[in-house]
Amino acid sequence: xxxxxxxxxxxxxxxxxxxxxxxxxxxxxxxxxxxxxxxxxxxxxxxxxxxxxxxxxxxxxxxxx
Numbered sequence: 001x002x003x004x005x006x007x008x009x010x011x012x013x014x015x016x017x018x019x020x021x022x023x024x025x026x027x028x029x030x031x032x033x034x035x036x037x038x039x040x041x042x043x044x045x046x047x048x049x050x051x052x053x054x055x056x057x058x059x060x061x062x063x064x065x
Contacts, residue, residue, distance in 0.1 A: 002010075
């Protein structure tokens with residue numbers, strides 16, 4: 001018969017191993033889903049030309065909204 005503290009430590013270690021294995025499976029599942037997603041094109045620069053943007057351009061004054 002094992003000491004109660006040793007039994008508890010073994011049970012805790014087993015639960016931690018199960019948790020790590022589940023986290024690893026979850027990470028792999030997410031990575032596979034990301035790999036199979038279609039790529040989204042980056043936003044064209046023309047859409048970024050908004051007066052709400054706070055930037056300095058050589059041809060225009062500073063715009064803030």
